[in-house]
Amino acid sequence: MSATRDHDQHQPWMWAEDIWRQKIGKARAGRSLKPAAWKNGARMAVAISFDSDHETFELRNGGGSISRLSQGQYGARRGMPRILALLEKYGVPASFFMPAVSAMINPDEVKAVIAGGHEIGMHSWIHEFNSRLDHATERDLALRAADMLEKLSGVRPVGMRTASWDFSPYTLAIAREMRLLYDSSLMADDEPYELLEDGEPTGMVEIPVEWIRDDAPYVAMDRMTGARPYGGPAMVADILRRELDVAWEEGGLFQVTLHPHHVGHRSRIFILEETIRLAQSKGDVWFCTHADLARYCADECGLSTAAPAS
Numbered sequence: 630m631s632a633t634r635d636h637d638q639h640q641p642w643m644w645a646e647d648i649w650r651q652k653i654g655k656a657r658a659g660r661s662l663k664p665a666a667w668k669n670g671a672r673m674a675v676a677i678s679f680d681s682d683h684e685t686f687e688l689r690n691g692g693g694s695i696s697r698l699s700q701g702q703y704g705a706r707r708g709m710p711r712i713l714a715l716l717e718k719y720g721v722p723a724s725f726f727m728p729a730v731s732a733m734i735n736p737d738e739v740k741a742v743i744a745g746g747h748e749i750g751m752h753s754w755i756h757e758f759n760s761r762l763d764h765a766t767e768r769d770l771a772l773r774a775a776d777m778l779e780k781l782s783g784v785r786p787v788g789m790r791t792a793s794w795d796f797s798p799y800t801l802a803i804a805r806e807m808r809l810l811y812d813s814s815l816m817a818d819d820e821p822y823e824l825l826e827d828g829e830p831t832g833m834v835e836i837p838v839e840w841i842r843d844d845a846p847y848v849a850m851d852r853m854t855g856a857r858p859y860g861g862p863a864m865v866a867d868i869l870r871r872e873l874d875v876a877w878e879e880g881g882l883f884q885v886t887l888h889p890h891h892v893g894h895r896s897r898i899f900i901l902e903e904t905i906r907l908a909q910s911k912g913d914v915w916f917c918t919h920a921d922l923a924r925y926c927a928d929e930c931g932l933s934t935a936a937p938a939s
Contacts, residue, residue, distance in 0.1 A: 651827075656801040658817035659825040662834055663881060664929035671915035673877045675908045676836065676884045676922050677901075678724040678750075678813070679712065680790065681705070683735060683890065685728040685756035689792070697851070700890055705735045708893020713745055715898065719905045724919040726752035726790040726813075729774040732781050739781045748918040749782045750813070751775055751789035759797040768803050775807060787920050790814050794838060801826050804833065811836055811923035813884075820882050821926045832933050834923040836884060842872055843886040844900065866900045870907055877911055882922070 641649065667674045683705045687697035716723055725742045727749060732739050742749055753759075754770040762770070771789075779785045787810040791800060794814045801824060804812055811834035812824065824833045840846050847860035847868075860868075869885060876883035885904065892901055908914050917925070926932070 654828050655798050655826065656796060656815065657825045657828075658815075658835065659823040659830055660930075661818065661820055661822050662926040662930045662932060663820035664926055666929075667880075668915045668917070668925055670913075672880050672913040673908075673911065674882045674915045674917055674922060675873075676724065676882065676917055676919050677716075677721065677905075678726060678790075678884070678886050678919060679892075680752060680886060680888050681709070681725050681727045681731055681735075681738070682752070682756055682792075682888065683728075683731045685731045685753075685792075686890075688730065689756040689758075704888065704890030704893055705731075705738055708889030708891075709735075709738055709741070711893050711898050712887075712889055712901065713741055715902055715905070716747070717745060719902075719909065721905055721916045722746055722748070722918050722921075724748040724750055724788075724813075726750040727778065728753045728756045728792065729777040730755040732778055736781050739778075743782050743784060748788075748920050749778055749784060749786055750919060751778060751786045751809075753792035756792040758793060758795045759791055759800050760795050762797065762799075764799040764803075767797060767799050768806075771803050771807065787811070788813060788836075788923060790838070801831065801833070805831055810834060810927070811919065813838055813919055816840075819876070819879075821922065823930075823932060834927055834932065836882075836919050836922060838884065838886055841868065842884060844891045844897075845888055848891050848897065862897045862900055865897075866903050869900065869904050873904065873907055877914075883908065884919075 684698050684701035686701055687694055725747055751774050754774045759767050775786055789809055789812055791814040796814050813836040815835050816837050816839050818837050822835050824831045824835050844865055847865045848858045849856050850858055873883045
């Protein structure tokens with residue numbers, strides 16, 4: 630890029646067309662991977678996930694707030710046992726995305742997740758923002774994170790979710806180099822789709838997330854930054870119910886992201902239970918991990934992936 634074009638990076642109205650096309654094309658939704666039918670003929674797929682950030686949510690900011698660190702510890706100490714017990718009660722598999730440092734702090738949690746038949750997915754090294762890193766640093770942290778999760782869980786992760794869903798211009802290329810089956814950080818659809826990089830199919834599945842289907846925007850509290858909950862637990866449960874009902878009507882995917890230090894509290898755990906019970910009441914639902922969902926969609930849609938089989 631010329632000096633003139635680089636100088637215009639903060640003046641988008643000055644960009645030539647190829648500049649903005651390059652930016653939107655770096656990681657873009659390609660063909661839909663919604664299968665003709667879900668596994669065993671189910672009408673809807675349900676993929677429940679948890680971001681087990683724990684202490685890393687504060688550590689990535691320098692770890693200066695002991696209060697915030699203790700809030701993260703609550704997620705591991707009290708939230709996770711409630712969540713795992715509830716999943717076992719209803720026989721529902723789930724995906725847990727863990728920063729490597731979080732897994733190192735809580736190795737018994739990693740073992741409990743695997744023992745419960747759930748999935749461990751990548752979620753950064755220490756909940757860092759990818760967009761603030763150069764390529765070499767982001768790549769090194771991703772490789773180290775995958776190695777650490779494999780060491781602690783005994784299973785090599787096949788998917789990732791970037792911390793804070795912060796996806797840099799390098800993230801997709803790094804994920805492809807690692808031969809990951811799927812990503813779950815982007816938001817271009819309700820249904821799984823194939824990721825394109827610079828306009829070319831990648832063979833990677835995207836399982837889209839959305840802040841609407843995430844508990845944190847509604848209930849997070851940080852007195853020092855001005856973040857205040859703007860919705861009670863009943864509101865969150867109602868939003869998820871409406872999302873699930875329409876997913877059922879459309880015969881599609883219902884995907885949700887929850888956090889142990891939020892939903893794991895006594896007054897909030899019902900959000901998870903009511904969501905599971907509502908889905909089960911439909912009577913024709915496939916509950917799946919994100920990895921199983923990605924494999925199924927890839928197989929059914931004839932997607933050629935570079936990811937190893939489970």
